[in-house]
Amino acid sequence: xxxxxxxxxxxxxxxxxxxxxxxxxxxxxxxxxxxxxxxxxxxxxxxxxxxxxxxxxxxxxxxxxxxxxxxxxxxxxxxxxxxxxxxxxxxxxxxxxxxxxxxxxxxxxxxxxxxxxxxxxxxxxxxxxxxxxxxxxxxxxxxxxxxxxxxxxxxxxxxxxxxxxxxxxxxxxxxxxxxxxxxxxxxxxxxxxxxxxxxxxxxxxxxxxxxxxxxxxxxxxxxxxxxxxxxxxxxxxxxxxxxxxxxxxxxxxxxxxxxxxxxxxxxxxxxxxxxxxx
Amino acid sequence: xxxxxxxxxxxxxxxxxxxxxxxxxxxxxxxxxxxxxxxxxxxxxxxxxxxxxxxxxxxxxxxxxxxxxxxxxxxxxxxxxxxxxxxxxxxxxxxxxxxxxxxxxxxxxxxxxxxxxxxxx
Numbered sequence: 001x002x003x004x005x006x007x008x009x010x011x012x013x014x015x016x017x018x019x020x021x022x023x024x025x026x027x028x029x030x031x032x033x034x035x036x037x038x039x040x041x042x043x044x045x046x047x048x049x050x051x052x053x054x055x056x057x058x059x060x061x062x063x064x065x066x067x068x069x070x071x072x073x074x075x076x077x078x079x080x081x082x083x084x085x086x087x088x089x090x091x092x093x094x095x096x097x098x099x100x101x102x103x104x105x106x107x108x109x110x111x112x113x114x115x116x117x118x119x120x121x122x123x124x125x126x127x128x129x130x131x132x133x134x135x136x137x138x139x140x141x142x143x144x145x146x147x148x149x150x151x152x153x154x155x156x157x158x159x160x161x162x163x164x165x166x167x168x169x170x171x172x173x174x175x176x177x178x179x180x181x182x183x184x185x186x187x188x189x190x191x192x193x194x195x196x197x198x199x200x201x202x203x204x205x206x207x208x209x210x211x212x213x214x215x216x217x218x219x220x221x222x223x224x225x226x227x228x229x230x231x232x233x234x235x236x237x238x239x240x241x242x243x244x245x246x247x248x249x250x251x252x253x254x255x256x257x258x259x260x261x262x263x264x265x266x267x268x269x270x271x272x273x274x275x276x277x278x
Numbered sequence: 279x280x281x282x283x284x285x286x287x288x289x290x291x292x293x294x295x296x297x298x299x300x301x302x303x304x305x306x307x308x309x310x311x312x313x314x315x316x317x318x319x320x321x322x323x324x325x326x327x328x329x330x331x332x333x334x335x336x337x338x339x340x341x342x343x344x345x346x347x348x349x350x351x352x353x354x355x356x357x358x359x360x361x362x363x364x365x366x367x368x369x370x371x372x373x374x375x376x377x378x379x380x381x382x383x384x385x386x387x388x389x390x391x392x393x394x395x396x397x398x399x
Contacts, residue, residue, distance in 0.1 A: 003315035007307070042321040053354050057300070060292040060360040067282075067289040074285055078368060078384050085390040092394075100324070139379070207361035208387065214358040215395035219333065221326020225350035226319065229307040232354065236300055 001040075007230045009040065014234025018058065021235070022242025024258045025199065027206075028235040029055050029177035030114055033107060034265040037278050042227060044100045044107070044278055048176030049222030052210050054235035055178045059207030061236060062243060072200040073142050076155065076193065081205055083162045084169035084183070085212035091173025092213035096220045098174070104273030107175050111266030114181050118259040128153035129192045144197055153194050161191035173213035176222075178206035284371040291367070292360050299357035306341075306349030313346060333398055362391050 001009070013035045014028065021028035029051040036047040066072050095103065131141040131154030140155040168182035180202045187198035217223050272278040330336030331351050340348025365388045372381040 001319060002317070003319050004311055006319045007311060040321075043324040045324045046321050053357060056357050056361060057296055060357070060364070061296040063289040063292045063364070065289075067285040070282065072285070074368065075380055075383075078365075078380060078387060081365075081387045082383065082390070085387055085394070089390070089394050208365060208391070211358050211361040212391055212394045215398040218355075218358075218398040221324075221332050223332075223351070223354060224321065225306070225331065225347040225354070226310070227321055228354055229303055229310070229350045232303055232357070233300060233307065236296070 003226065006040070006226075010036065010227070011230040011234040013039070014054065014231045015238040018054070018235035018238025019242040020238075020254075020258055022058070022062075022239040023245070024118065024255045025180070026114055026118060026258065026262065027055065027178045027180050028058060028239060029175075030111055030262060031265065032231060032235060033176065034111070034269050036227070036231070037104065038265070038268055038272060044103050045095070045222050046224050046227045048095065048103070049217050049224065050176075050228040050231035052172075052176035052213060052217055053223060053228050054232045055172075055176070055210045056207045056214070057232055057236040058239040059178065059203055059210070061240060062203060063207075065243060066200045066203055069200065071144050071196045072204050073140070073193070073197055074204070075138075075142070076140050076187070076191075076197075077201045077204045077208075079138060079140065080162060080165045080183075080186075081208050083165035084172070084205055084209040087166040087169025087171075088173035088209050088212035089216065091170040091175075092216035093173075094170070095174050095176075095213075095222070096216065100278060101273045101276055103175070104269050104278040108266045108268075108270035108273065110171060110175060110177070110179075111262050111269065115259045115263040115266060117181050117185075118255055118262070128194055129156055130154040132156050132158075134158045135191075142197075144194060151194075153197065154192075156192045157190050161186045164190060169209050169212070172206075172209050173216075176210075176213075176217070178210065180206055284368075284375075288364055288367050288371075292364055295360040295363065296357065299353045299360070302353030302356060303350050304353075306346050306351075306353060309344070309349060310346035358395075362388070362395070365391060 017031035018028040033047045036042040135155035143152045164186035168179045172179040183202040187193040337351040341352035368384040
């Protein structure tokens with residue numbers, strides 16, 4: 001392929017990934033990396049480098065919109081970022097040590113988890129809980145708007161959530177993805193934070209987590225400008241458009257279709273990793 | 279200054295940062311593609327060469343000479359800086375609120391980020 005062809009194809013794929021990622025809440029990275037490696041034969045290290053950069057773009061680009069809705073909790077986000085950024089540094093170092101076949105297999109496994117969680121759908125919506133002792137001392141509880149009223153909520157199981165966040169950060173640094181799915185599990189299921197607050201706070205955290213791996217990726221040559229340029233511009237454009245149409249779209253069907261695509265990509269990634277094609 | 283006002287200001291600044299970064303990457307991309315790229319590109323093998331594009335100093339040096347790949351990397355650096363700026367502004371915001379606990383928490387996150395970015399220095 002010539003540079004023109006490569007840039008155009010990658011931009012198009014990335015735009016689609018960013019668009020679907022925003023609509024389904026899975027993020028663009030989970031599709032961009034398999035698309036680049038499986039369809040275009042790009043080395044997975046360049047693919048995850050470019051993906052990491054696009055993760056930062058969508059997180060920072062969407063921040064203003066999420067804040068306006070009044071759901072995100074900056075204290076919870078900042079506190080848990082201690083765990084995700086440390087994990088991200090560990091993950092980025094692992095990425096520089098691990099071979100490409102192993103990376104592809106781990107990526108496939110994480111994709112399966114993301115697809116399964118997407119099939120199950122996002123229930124959440126439990127009744128808000130009272131904070132336990134540690135969460136009270138950390139002042140993590142807050143309130144969010146529900147049908148024009150203000151709903152107070154508390155936070156539980158801070159150590160377990162913190163630990164899982166370290167794992168989410170490690171995955172993010174290892175695979176160049178936002179790992180928003182794991183972050184939401186940590187907050188929604190374990191720390192019992194309301195679902196809306198969990199998802200928007202997760203978006204807030206994704207960019208900061210990714211930035212912690214970016215320096216290591218950059219110095220080790222994972223971020224190649226010729227690959228990252230079309231990926232970043234494509235994913236960002238697609239995500240911005242996706243956020244615009246999100247309000248009008250019927251997401252349920254789309255989510256199921258997308259989950260199937262992700263599952264297919266996951267199996268392909270694992271097979272390619274085992275047979276040494278990636 | 280309350281949490282919400284602070285977050286709205288931060289959110290806006292981040293959006294502007296992303297737009298500037300994207301414009302820089304786009305400019306570098308246009309330059310790269312119009313400079314007669316006739317050869318074939320192949321990214322099958324991981325060969326991290328051209329190491330001047332893997333450090334802050336090298337990227338800035340390349341970008342101020344309007345080299346296309348340097349400009350793209352500069353845009354990506356600006357992008358990486360947006361979440362770092364977000365944390366830095368949170369440090370200031372919490373300090374203004376006289377919230378000692380969360381000033382320290384956000385300072386720790388900022389230090390972790392700085393420690394990581396030093397690798398590319």
